[in-house]
Amino acid sequence: MGRLEFDVAHLLAGGLVLMSFMLLYQDRLFALLNVFALQAVVLALSVSWQAYVQGAPHLYVTAAIALVFKAIVIPVALHRIIVRLGIHREVENVVGVGPTMLAGMGLVALSMVVMLRVTADAYPLAREDLAFALSVVLLGLLMMVTRNNAVSQIVGFMSLENGLILAATGAKGMPLVVEISVAFSVLIAFIVIGTLLFRIRERFDTVDADALDRFRGGQR
């Protein structure tokens, strides 16, 4: 494998991690959606680069799915939901931005240590992709944990899923079926959560997930 192939793949995968951090940094919902769309674009680029490098044309389909659904359809839809529901435009954090970022750095370090150690004799490109993918997944989880707002939790979940796709394309020879199913599962999850949002809104007049706890009678 040539030097350039590796460098570009590294650049794009690193860009994905960076986008995850930018998601953590945002404090406005619309900006969050824009960054998410950008992350999807980077993911599409990364996947199509893998398709080119590995000579696997079916990966282009995955890239196209990522581009169409995640970079365009879902952000636009969420945008409209936010407008229609009149949700607070600000992200409500449980933990401040600074500590979240630091925790994120720790998670990235952890995933590098784990992945580089476990996959010691794998193909270098796959190794690196896996390390980055695990970071993206963990950062997505972190985002879901530290945010109160249901919309940002959805975004966190989807960025987590971006990490999964990165891992899937990095591992050579993964069949297309799986990817399509993964993409569709996200779509389904999106629909489910979207309708859920409406339901929450109808019942409790807020999308703050803490409100659910309160109504369940649980104590924080």
Place this chain on the structure above:
Amino acid sequence: MIFDLAIQNAQMLLVLALAPLLTGFIRKVKARLLRRQGPPLLQPYRDLLRLLRKEAVLAENASWLFRVIPYLIFAATWVAASLVPTFAAGLMFNWSADLIAVIALLGSARFFLALAGMDAGTSFGGIGSSREMMIATLAEPATIMIVFTLALLAGSTQLSVVAGFMLSPAVGLRVSLGLALVALVMVAIAENARIPIDNPATHLELTMVHEAMLLEYSGRHLAVIELAASLKLLLYMSLIACVFIPWGQAQPGGGASAQMIGVAAYIAKLAAGGVLLALFETAVAKMRVFRVSDFLGAALMLGLLGTLLLFVSRSL
């Protein structure tokens, strides 16, 4: 040897001569972007000359330190600026301080400026000093992380060596370098008191930082400090240019023509940097003082991330 010494001296004089021009240029571009005429390009020189000729008014309580500090700040900044390779790499005294020492020299200048702010015993001076030191506590670790990234890549903290490495094909496309560049730009904006951290054009505002420390200065002292501030801006631009776009720098042993090309390339880089800074400053709004920690925290995070990602690409 003589030629080397001449080039070193030429660099020292060049940065000193160009610094006010850069400030004037940025002001001009900003004014044009706002569809104003703007002051002439040479206005900063005229301001400096006028200030130099005036008498210095000292506050009643000002001590000897207050009068010494402007020269100390100027000297530390000037020495730092002349140690960063601008138009030629491998200057004669480049090795006397590496990147960490250059940053620490700027730290010395800041230390004394903050002391000057507290000398007259006024409330505004204290505001400026305390905020400046707060900003520095966040900017300095970010800078060190950037230095780490560069040093891990190039295997050196010598600026000439780093610039040489960046010119070599070994550098490749690296996301860490991009992160380091963004972080360095953020730090440079904060360190030079530019929008969105501080407004260089304001003089009577509760949010001012840099200007608040200078309130009691007048005459020649003010002129020297203003010149040092311009030099610092030039230094950061040269630093970014030297590390990230070193093309066109004259290499050691290059003849007079190489040096001329180097100077031309350097001025072109500065102009580009000035236009970009003016564009950026026009496009964003100043942020609250306590949002600064988020801004610089992000720079620190980018630096750390750059170092971490570098480990991945290096270990393969």
Place this chain on the structure above:
Amino acid sequence: MAPMIPASPAFALSCVGALLAIAVLAIPGGRLRDAAPVVYGACLATSLVALGGALICLLAGPPASNVVLPLGLPWVGAHFRIDALAAFFLAVVNLGAVAASLYGIGYGRHESEPQRVLPFFPAFLAGMNLVVLADDAFSFLLAWEFMSLASWALVMAHHREGDNARAGYVYIVMASFGTLALLLAFGLLAGPEGGYAFAAIRAHGASAPSAALVLGLVLLGAGSKAGLAPLHVWLPLAHPAAPSHVSALMSGVMTKVAVYGFIRIVFDLLGPQAWWWGLPVLAAGGGSAVLGVLYALMQNDLKRVLAYSTIENIGLIFVGLGLTIAFEANGFHAAAALALTAALFHVFNHALFKSILFFGAGAVLTATGERQMDRLGGLIHKMPLTSFLVLIACAAISALPPLNGFASEWLVFQAILLSPQLPQWGLKLLIPAVGALLALSAALAAACFVRVFGIVFLGRPRSQQARDAHEVDRWSISAMAMLAALCVIAGVLPGFMIDSIASVVDALTGARMPAQASLQWLSIVPVAESRSSYNGLLVFAFIAASASLAAYAIHRLASQAVRRAPAWDCGFPDPSPSTQYSAESFSQPIQRVFGSYVFKASERIDMPAPGDMRPARIKVELRDLAWELIYAPIAQAVSFTAERLNRLQFLTIRVYLSLVFFALVTLLLALAVWP
């Protein structure tokens, strides 16, 4: 007995004997008038001689001989030896002692109860010397405890003032705890055969699990003495409580003796290191560096600020030691030599500038009777010499080039930059993070000392006492000036320092940094010139030249007229000095940024309604988490147990007898069941 050449342990021991004799003579003599200058003068002379001996040992190579005195345990005797490491620390100890004694000649006159200070001061010096000289576990521990007790007596010299009694109590508890940890460590090191001489321990070596245990115990024992977080709680209480020249010794020198103990046991006695030992040392060092200086920034008591900043510097030193372990365990001897040189260089530097700062605090205390920064200000006009010397120390401790603090910190960063070659991922990722922590602590230290100097010496006086201040005596000034000159020299010519430490480093890591003194222009090059180099001399010369050139040119060619006028202050000047920035307001932005995580800071603002005439108030609460999370529970548990055990006092004879009986039966049962 070895011949009395100045470079032998016997010579150093006779200096210790002289100090002890001074201590004994000072017990009856302490009450006499004018006893203080005599005692301090004698200490000064003895320490100077001892310093000379130590320097000869360090530069000319340590003597081979060692001394065994028929003291202590009859079958062991008391062994004393000077090797390169001991010589270096002897030099640091005695340099601090010289400065403190010189300062004491002037400062001691103002002592209210000299009989409480004079006997213990020479004893304290003797104790520190003995710790470094000791060559067996028994005399090491004895000297360690002697040093602790002598310093405790000095902490309690003003036991009626304020919190000092509590400080002494916390100190003695922590010191005993530290000695206990070291006692156990030596017990493990000596093994079942009980070879307590260091030579026997070295030959014997420790097995891997017990070595790890020893490391933990040494971190507890020496770390608590040095003030490593979270074992630091006693330090900011005890160091400021002592008279200022003793504070300087405790902060500048005694913590270094603790560092010596750590180096002696971990690098010399314990045998080959494992790479993961570096992890706790690095983490503790980095954490102490940031926590120490953050706490320092929040204090209002001048001496307490300095004590907290000691914790920061100790953190930096331990980071250097942790790096040394990491490199040494992986066989990178040159890198280990660099890291150890940096740590030792900083040991020396910190002894210099922290002593100046405590002397300066003492001078301020003499001149104004105040330690609270918010009641000082404007002293630069009344105490020009003191403030100039303190300014040098403030710049040095804030790691500003071209002074010495920067040189050692620069070396630490250079060592950190070599970390990617380490094979272990844990170290690879931890060390850059520790580097970021160090950069953070350096920047915070700069903020801290801008605050100290700006509030205490600049601005307008905030109280009548500050207005009436006057310059201190010549002895105090000369002690500070001597150390400040050394700060500048060590900063401008770091190459000589590195070369003179080289023999110490060589003995411990088996490598040395490249010889620096022969390099062109006296610059320092830790690894290779293409990698990094720094030249303090040239930087100093450039700054001096361009500053004076600019000043000359401007005064000559432009204007040199000066007019005095009221301060401008943006058009709102206020004659009352209380409108100046205070120490608390200076640190408020930093407290806002870091406080809520580190101190659980809470701010309450009481803003009166419009029309209400009472003043608005802001109330800030900071909490020491180490104290609350670690010490308070322990103290609670101890008092709980004590209360339970208290009942044992009020039992009948029959119950006591039955307790004894059951204990006997249980022991016999245990013996029977034991395989």
